[in-house]
Amino acid sequence: MNAKAISEKNQASGCGRVVLFLFGMVFAAFGVGFIWFAIVAPTLKSNAAKSWIETECRIISSVVKSHSDDDGTTYSPDIKYQFETDGQTFQGKRHSFSIMSGSSKWANGIVRNYRPGESHACFYDPNDPSDSVLTREMDWSVRGFFLPLIIPLIFLLIGVSISAVAILGWGRKSKNPPAISSRADTSLHNQLSFSETSKLNQFTSGVHPEDQLDASWSVPKKLKPENSKWILFLIVLGVAIFWNGIVSVFVFGLFTDDIGTWGRVGMGLFLTPFVLIGLVLLFAVIYMFMSLFNPGVEIAISTGAVPLGGEVDIAWEIEGNARRLRKLKVEIQGEQSATYQFGTSTSTDFEIFELIPVCEVTHQADIEFGSATVRIPDSTMHTFDGGNNKVSWTIVVHGEIPWWPDVNATYPFRVKPTPSQS
């Protein structure tokens, strides 16, 4: 029995991704549904009730109702009232439009305000007086608004993330070999490959996409850092604002909501790790903000695509106050990376396989500017990008600044196959 050809594998992966996408959409739909019923619909109803007619109603009964499940017992006010309009008597039992239950103390607090026999204001729909409410204002407290919102939001975020992974994955997987029926498209199935339509001559003549990239990089180059300091700072700032913005709402509620001493202690303990993460993020923002004022390092190399076994001249120059640097270290790093899916998440592992020292200088003049010649070993691997699996090369710069965030920057370049063979 022959096994399935390896170059024909993965062709059915699109089906799995459709299932993954639909699974994510179901999750997201649950989130949207919950948000609708818990927040949007009550808010719309509350707004509509602003035109309802206010009347006086009499409280018939007012008790606390308990709801028990595996997670424990919660309580909600159960208040019945009646009112008259146009000679007809109507009954209602809606305290507010917010859907919520909570602690016994909270429910009792509401019930105490509506004792049987008392008269209170209530509101009814003039078109349908059987639709009424005691208070038409929405509860915008942590318990009334943010707690009902957080779980649906988590559902929504997870669902959208799963679907996004499925869609993005489609793009990557489309590079897998196509069926023979689509042989005309074979040349598209992988950026690094050719179909039989490319013919042997074409292939060996060096018209390879990666060869073309190498050719465009085979000139003296001033390299750009892999990640801009500003972009990194703004990303961390955004994450910190988002995280601390949400956590602060709960911390605020901890001090303002009537949840009792034990409730406050429990909530405080629950929030502690979230607050600590928020503090770490704030520290990261400060650290990255300080690093914005670091001196920059310009890197220039004699060729942006160095052949295996070939030499390359690397020059560096400090932009800004070079005297702040106590030590400068420059290295060439070869790294392999593997991206894989585990369940619904995508992870990438990295492994450094080559570390070539370029310089490690402490004298001010050497730090300020200098150059070195380095040979790339011929026994190592050239730059490779297979989609999920990659081999990449970077120049890594590390500058030490006393009592300040260090200078760290990486500059990608290419290593090409041995020249005599290409």
Added chain:
Amino acid sequence: MIEISLNQTPPEYRPGDVISGRVVWTELDEQTTSLETRLIWFTEGKGDQDVGVAISIPAKLTAPEGNLPFEFSAPTRPYSFSGKLISLIWAAEVVLFPSREGKRKQITISSTGKELVLDKSHKDSALKSAMRVSS
């Protein structure tokens, strides 16, 4: 049944070398209409698999038994390598259609013909390359 064999032992090639061999098939079922001999690379290891077809030679089958020689020129890249996370493997593969079943023979392609081993600890001694620093 289908088999693929290579003319060279060990199957180590440098870019530009001729990779030649033969595909032999016997007792193929009537549904098999064609085959393709391919020179492919694929990855193995931690990452999701990447596969590339460098060259593909299609052939129509006219008899349930037969053989077919093939010849490829070893591509310039990517080199065969083995690292802690991933390995890149070249192979000559024959694929039957429409079943898409196949057989393959692994080969290595690099500047030396040998598989490159990417292991930092393995190479530390070799990394002390000549370095001239000037300022």
